[in-house]
Amino acid sequence: MNHALKPAFCAYRLLIRCSCWLQPLVLLMLRLWIANVFFSSGLTKIADWDVTLALFTDEYHVPLLPPAVAAVMAACGELGLSSLLALGLGGRFAAAGLFILNAVAVISYPGLTDATRQFHYFWGSQILVLLAFGPGLLSLDAACKRWLSRRCPAAGDC
Template structure:
């Protein structure tokens, strides 16, 4: 490598290393943000169950499911999956479930404006990042993985 390229190469390596160090923190912040969005929605649903059932009966047209079943599934999904996401426990499973909930919301609610639809697309993109990278090093998934690797160094021995 020429001497002229060494500073650029070193700066590039430093940038990559900084990104690697920041990744766990960014994934935690992303998990917390997405969980907050969905958990808040779940809390709104349980705050007045009669209104929630009315919305699922009259406004939200969830395909295939009866309104009361859709309301229960959506509420449990928003509260349960977002809680798992905060902990990073079953992180990819939780992200997949929230992605499906988000997609169903876009499909089943014709009252979404272009602006609110953009929020759903943005959340969907963030959830896809969590699906692709997992919950990160600062998660119960990572802790369990390290514990299992120490307990069972040869994967076939447990």
Template sequence: MKTLILRVEQLASPLVRLADGLRPLVLLFIRLWVANVFFSSGLTKIADWDTTLLLFTEEYHVPLLPPAVAAVMGTFGELVFSSLLAVGLTGRFAAAGLFVVNTMAVISYPGLTDTTRQFHYYWGMLLAVIACSGPGLLSLDRLLSWWSRPQQDD
């Protein structure tokens, strides 16, 4: 049995190395894809602010916040957090912020269909991955971390 396990590990080793090598690209793709969804939504909101205020007054029922405040906070969150997520600056914070925006959208909009709710769940899961694992090697967080670390003298 132990021999079989060792053999499986030997066969899987190249696939594991390939997956490890692709991780930065996968995390970048997830960040850019989800950021685009939320940034596009934020742009739609600011393009017609009167309609946005009407929607937050009539359709969206954000708990504990006046509609105008909820509209500003939601739009700000979609535009700022998605921008930070796209470049990977404060990536975990940006993903967590968008996770909250996404959660509020699910809670406050009773008109979501089962299909659109599934999209929100999917985006939430992708944001949770970034919030838990970080934005990856292809991010400003990583670049700033590398740049700011103390240099070793020889």
């Protein structure tokens, strides 16, 4: 190896080691942040159910679903899926569900401003990161996989 490149190569290897160490923390923070956004929205929905039903009847135009059904599905999805995401239990499933909820929100609410639409796009892109990389090592999914691989070594191949 060229001696002039050796310091750059060592710095690069250090950067890779640090990023591998940081990845589980970054995925945990991302899961918790996204979960908080959707869980807070779900809490708002159940705080005043009459207002929620009125919004789903008059403002939100969820395709193919009656307003009351859409309201229940949205509240349950936001509360349940965000809880699963925060725990990292069924992490990719939870992320997929929240991605769909987010997409339906963008489609069904014509009153979104450009700024609020950008928030939804931002959340959607972050959810896609969780779909692509999974919930990470600091999750119940990873803990279950470790436990299963100790109990049944062939299960670790899945």
